[in-house]
Amino acid sequence: MPETLTPPESSLAQTAPAPPSGLPFWFTERATAAWHTFQSLPTPGPKDENWRYSSAGRIPLDSLHAALPANEQQEAAADEASIGLQEAAARFVFLNDRLVRADRHGLPFQIVCEPFLDALEKHGDLISPVLMQQPAELGSEKFAALHLAHVKAGLILWVPKDVVVEQPIEVFHWVTADHSAIFPHTLIFAGENASVTVIDHYRTLGDGPCLSGAVADIVANAGSRVTYAHCQELGEQATGYHLSTATVEKDARVLSFQAQLGAAFSRTENISHLRGAGSHSDMLSVAMPIGNQIVDQRTLQHHAAPHSFSDLLYKNALYDTSRTVFSGLITVDEGAHYTDAYQTCRNLLNSAEAEANSMPGLEINADQVKCSHGSTSGPVSEEELFYLKARGIPDAAARKLIVQGFLEGTLSRLDHAPLRALIEQRIEEKLSRLCVTAD
């Protein structure tokens, strides 16, 4: 086991971040302003609609501090455990917001694919107009500001016009479970007709309280394709938030996928701005909370242009006394005619104590719109169970199969086979653990 660091006398709520030296002026200025914003904004209260059925107080700012550098043993442990895709165009491993490994052998040479601090130094002019320029509209303005005040790790990816990156880019973010907080960033800029796939893993080293406060900025220019997946497997006592905003231009296509498997409390805010005709956004999620885990999901599909398309599918399989909150909104601006927008949230409740809350919303201001949303909550169908059991499959295995089948409906829409296989394997691992304890 890695040795534990003594928590210093500092907390996320009170202590101003100490930025590394030598950063561009515009960035330190923004980070300082963000710190003031963070301090001036109140923590969202129980009356805040964006936190209904949830609580911002579950992000324990007082008892956490910005992560300190880890020791060599910990770095080695994280590096060794960073097993993901078989083949990747680039692979980065961060521990406590410091780079541990960077492999970049399979990248076309025109693209910028750098760890956050390096990119800031070399390509500040590219980053500045994109970095957190979209507001956190779904309730986490304060936590977005905290991220910007602290951010120093993550991926900056700049794919120029017409460049296609065949293999995915994989990033691991580790945090030591000793009250540390990390703030990993993911910035993906796809030039016209470019194409790229990225996966972020969020994981914990050890068992204890810690925080991952991640933000992803995705810009998909005309005709580009971006697939962005994130797989959250933080430890049992960890807290995570992930705020992702995609801007989708004319004929561009963004697919975002999330797997929520870890953390005691995980909040995700996923926004798609559809800004051009023919723009297309798929928003997919699977979550499988167990024990007392809480998964809090907020989404926005914002159609600002006519002839745009979005489709959201969130599936949650709940166990034990876990809870999920889904709040989704489709907004169609005035003039965004001929919009197709769909939103579905399905909850499969596997225990008598689990709780699923869904708030699927629509706000339509345009004409010739096809919009629908649906939400269902229910148990495993007795009929399906009977069918499987009648064929000699034991109860536990039958239930597991049904849950896998339920989640497969989302996974099958992830059009990148190795990525899908990886996430299926992570889910399988969690399910197997669950079924062992259940027997």
Next chain:
Amino acid sequence: MVNAPESDIADIKVDSIGDFTFPERNTFDAGRGLSAKTVDYICDVKQDPEWIREFRHKALEIFNSKPMPTHWATKDLESIHFDEFRYYLSDGQKPKRSWDEVPDDVKKTFERLGIPEQERKFLAGVEAQYDSEAAYSNVKKVLEDQGVIFVNSTEGLHKYPEIFKPWFGKVIPTADNKFSALNSAVFSGGSFIYVPKGVKVSHPLQAYFRINSEQFGQFERTLIIADEGSEVMYMEGCTAPKFETSTLHSAVVELVAMKGAKIQYVTVQNWSSNVFNLVTKRGIAHEDAEVRWIDCNIGSRLTMKYPGVIMKGRRARGEVISIALANTGQHQDTGAKMIHLADETTSNVISKSISIGEGRSTYRGQVHIPKHLKGCKNNTECDALLINSNSRTDTYPAISVKGNQHATQHEASVSQVSEEQIFYMRQRGLTEAEAMSLSVNGFINDLVREFPMEYSVELKRLIDLEMEGSVG
């Protein structure tokens, strides 16, 4: 024959249906604004018992302490200036107008809807009432024989306190929301109905023939109790536009369905488009009981109304059927609340809204199934139809399910009248407006059928009317 257009109908004492006595005319006026004095004034005028006076004062305090719910509701609520209203009107202050003063569009609507001559004057506020005695005296006789109590709420609390008091304010506590508190402080008018055990009231009861202008009051308070195994249908409002000068309406309606009882509450709301209509409606359904809200909102500037059913007994059933039509300048903010508190309870919500011009319709829903229960089911469907390019619709449901013994499903869709359909009908010689209204009527047809016959006929005509001028 009852015809007393000059009398203060707010204070008509009704012994039973169609049997009226007219008290001396009063010229009471509570003045503008709302204070403890206003409340005392109302108590004095209405000769309220002491417990009601306390109830009103407590409600006023709660009203004053509660903020406007603008953190989720529309900012338009801020344009309500509570100090500018009169909270109690009687004869001297009642708006008087002649038929000539009634706006032409209202007259035209009456014409189109085929409202009988006598009712027109009544609805337009020219005459205080019309003769209903002849038409409804049979109903009255039947009700009397069955022991059904059907009076206004003031009379209910005076004459039947032993039935009234145990349930009054119990389904909707005063502090439920700001507007239920307002109503509790200044309520007057509304109906009190008690249906004895096992009695099935065959004819729908209508405030319409209770002849009492308080039915259209600003702060009406209705309490309906259906005792074990009884059945009743109540109808409120009418399809004709009501020409109104007082612009704040805040009603509270409480329904109590005892074991095995069934209550259906039908509302057709067509206030004129300057009215804020902020209503709290809720029913309790005991074991095997059923509460159905059948609701249609066409008028008003802003309606906020989310009828609810608390399913308290095993196998209780709750249902909300809702139609909303929002034209330019209107916001229909409606929905449903389904609170499951017992095993095997089922609820169903079907909402259809139509937005025309710059109209905005909103659905807000809540479904709550706590974890110690089993076998609860909810089905929610909300469909919105947008007619013009600047029409607006929103849907904000919230569904909370605990445990693996329940099933809920929610579906919503937004659509337009298909161009293909319109083209098809126009080819067969229909004008665009005719085709449109045929289409819209088709959209809500399955819900309109839930309304009593004469309502559904009028609803159809009303939609034709609203659709005129919305196309082209």
